[in-house]
Amino acid sequence: SYKGPSLEAIGTIRQNNVNPIMKPLYKKPLLLHQGYMQWLFDNDGKRYLDMFGGICTVSVGHCHPKVTDAAFNQWNKLVHTSSLFQHPKLYEYSQKLADKMPGDLKVVYLLNSGSEANDLAILLARLYTGNNEILSLKNCYHGMSYQTMGLTSLANYKYKVVPPPAIHNVMNPDVFRGIWGGSNCRDSLAQTSRHCSCREKECEACDNYIRMLKSEFQSTVGPGKLAGFFAESIQGVGGAVQFPRNYIKEAYKIVKENNGLFISDEVQTGIGRTGDHFWGFESHGILPDIVTMAKGIGNGFPMSAVVTTKEIATTLTTGSHINTFGGNPIASAVGLAVLDIIEEEQLQENSKEVGSFLITELDKMRKRFPNIGDVRGKGLMIGVEMVENDGKMTPMSPTNFDDLLDKCREMGLILGVGGYNRNVIRLKPPMCITKEDASFALEVIEKALKSQL
Ligand code: PMP
Numbered sequence: 001s002y003k004g005p006s007l008e009a010i011g012t013i014r015q016n017n018v019n020p021i022m023k024p025l026y027k028k029p030l031l032l033h034q035g036y037m038q039w040l041f042d043n044d045g046k047r048y049l050d051m052f053g054g055i056c057t058v059s060v061g062h063c064h065p066k067v068t069d070a071a072f073n074q075w076n077k078l079v080h081t082s083s084l085f086q087h088p089k090l091y092e093y094s095q096k097l098a099d100k101m102p103g104d105l106k107v108v109y110l111l112n113s114g115s116e117a118n119d120l121a122i123l124l125a126r127l128y129t130g131n132n133e134i135l136s137l138k139n140c141y142h143g144m145s146y147q148t149m150g151l152t153s154l155a156n157y158k159y160k161v162v163p164p165p166a167i168h169n170v171m172n173p174d175v176f177r178g179i180w181g182g183s184n185c186r187d188s189l190a191q192t193s194r195h196c197s198c199r200e201k202e203c204e205a206c207d208n209y210i211r212m213l214k215s216e217f218q219s220t221v222g223p224g225k226l227a228g229f230f231a232e233s234i235q236g237v238g239g240a241v242q243f244p245r246n247y248i249k250e251a252y253k254i255v256k257e258n259n260g261l262f263i264s265d266e267v268q269t270g271i272g273r274t275g276d277h278f279w280g281f282e283s284h285g286i287l288p289d290i291v292t293m294a295k296g297i298g299n300g301f302p303m304s305a306v307v308t309t310k311e312i313a314t315t316l317t318t319g320s321h322i323n324t325f326g327g328n329p330i331a332s333a334v335g336l337a338v339l340d341i342i343e344e345e346q347l348q349e350n351s352k353e354v355g356s357f358l359i360t361e362l363d364k365m366r367k368r369f370p371n372i373g374d375v376r377g378k379g380l381m382i383g384v385e386m387v388e389n390d391g392k393m394t395p396m397s398p399t400n401f402d403d404l405l406d407k408c409r410e411m412g413l414i415l416g417v418g419g420y421n422r423n424v425i426r427l428k429p430p431m432c433i434t435k436e437d438a439s440f441a442l443e444v445i446e447k448a449l450k451s452q453l
Contacts, residue, residue: 002033002043025417026409027402035062038433040414048409051429051441052416055236056268056381059296060341061432067299070337074330081329083322089332096339097297097305100271100278103287107313109306110327114267114294115143117304118230120321121290122147122167124308125228125261127315132165133221135260136230137172139420141237142265151230154238154420166227170216172235173209173247176374176385177393181205181244198244199376206244213251217258226260228290233280236268239419240383240426242376248284261312264288267295267304268381272342273431275352275379283378299338303331347431355379358427358438365442369449371396382427384445385419395421400452407448413441 005013010031014022024030032048034041038061040048053059060067074089081087094108111117126132134151136142142151146164149157153169175181175198198205217226231248235241255262269280270293277283279291289312294304303326325331342348359377362384366372373387386396386404396404401423408415416426427441 001045002031004033004043007031007043026406030409030414037061037064038430038437046412048412048414049429049433049437049440050414051427051433052414053296053428053430054300055295055416055426056273056428057295057298057300058430059271059273059299060338060345060347061430062300064299064337064341064432066341067301067334067337070333071301071330074333078329080325087329087332089329089336090327093327093332093335093339096336097307100339101291101307102279102282104309104311105288105291105307107308107310109308109313109321109323110331111304111306111323112302112325112331113143113304114265114292115145115148116323117267117292117294117306118142118148118151118263118265119145120306121230121263121292122151122228124290124306124312124316125263127318128312129227129260131225131227131260133225134167134228134230135170135217135221135226136167137235138169139172139174139235139238139241140169140230140232140265141235142230142232156420168216168220170220171209171212172238172241173206173243174241175199175203175205175244176241176376178205178209180208182374182393199242200245202246203244206246206250209244209247210250210254214254217254221258223258226255226258228261228263229255230263230265232265232267233269233274233284234377234381236381236426236428237418239385239421239424240377240381240428241419242378242383243284248281249286252284252286252288261289262286263290263292266291266293268428271296271338272348273351273379273381273428275348275355278348280378280381297338298331298334301331301334303335305335342431345432350433351379351431354433354435354438355382357435358382358442361438361442362445365446365449371400371449371452377427380427380429380431380433383418384425384427386423386425395419395423398422404448404452407451408444411444411447413444415445 031043136151138153150164150167264281362375370389374385388394418426
């Protein structure tokens with residue numbers, strides 16, 4: 001049972017001593033103190049199904065016994081050395097991670113957060129190409145360090161400071177809210193249901209977005225100056241925005257024609273979550289030059305990685321690039337355990353099976369509930385965009401949206417929030433959830449929606 005500070009005491013500490021941006025989600029703030037696999041427990045001992053997994057961070061399950069054992073065994077042996085010496089776990093982990101990468105992506109840098117990984121990717125792209133200009137897509141999230149705040153293109157994550165130089169945000173191909181796709185698409189399906197099928201099949205929306213990218217590239221960067229192009233395989237914080245089929249493939253061609261590097265941010269979409277492939281970029285049929293990852297690779301332990309080719313990595317050997325905690329023995333032991341578990345428990349396959357079931361059922365629900373505007377995603381990387389029932393796709397009001405989340409919480413279901421308009425339910429659970437868990441989540445969401453009618 002819970003023995004920590006009371007909910008009231010926590011509230012006082014929050015007001016006086018904690019980063020003031022940290023506001024709890026629910027009307028009655030949730031105090032979680034224990035987790036096991038797909039389950040979380042609050043201070044009253046109530047159990048919740050966790051469909052958010054700390055935003056893809058709890059990948060194989062809260063306090064997975066094998067991860068806990070790996071961390072504690074390592075803790076008892078050796079916690080830290082220095083990059084001047086060697087410890088086996090960093091080498092074992094780097095090799096195992098490299099084995100999971102396609103092509104020549106074989107050199108691994110180990111760091112501590114997604115922002116740090118993307119910062120390093122910016123440096124690598126600039127050093128390797130000799131160029132400065134970086135592109136990322138609007139509505140993306142790549143981090144909160146000074147440089148990655150420039151990559152991140154969501155106004156609510158921007159501050160009134162001079163932005164980092166030579167980073168440009170170009171139009172993202174959002175086929176639900178964007179200017180092409182969805183109800184603006186000539187696709188006959190979209191005409192009747194606001195739902196364009198261009199994520200699954202080739203569609204004119206994709207051609208239009210690529211034309212726009214070419215035009216924006218010319219006006220912001222121009223030929224001969226591109227260092228790198230960043231993209232998530234499915235935009236995470238932005239609300240699980242899934243691009244039209246072929247967009248990333250065509251964007252990749254533009255990057256290559258201009259001798260730039262393609263950087264795939266797999267912080268949310270990596271390690272099997274999208275189901276069909278181990279890495280999200282594989283479903284776009286491309287081979288990036290640099291891949292960044294964090295969150296789920298540590299199942300909650302802070303760690304991140306950048307993987308690139310030997311040729312690109314060589315550019316960094318002109319100086320000394322070190323990181324005190326990157327690849328520390330515990331992080332490496334945890335990372336190894338996570339990769340082992342994904343294989344042993346077939347979590348990529350599970351993501352595909354349970355994820356497809358959820359997406360299919362949520363899409364059926366969309367047809368019954370006009371408040372569901374869009375259902376999208378792949379595997380266990382799912383977005384459900386909520387709208388007002390006004391036929392105009394107006395984002396669901398914060399009052400209605402929060403009420404929906406509150407009702408689900410009361411029924412024992414934790415959902416994620418996202419999207420620029422904060423009207424997207426994000427489902428990104430630990431990959432160990434079962435079909436029965438998914439059915440429970442669907443039942444709860446349906447009940448909550450019915451209560452709003
Ligand atoms: N990239 C993506 C896609 C992310 O979702 C995040 C975190 N939300 C980051 C990078 C930054 O990671 P961190 O918070 O560990 O710096």
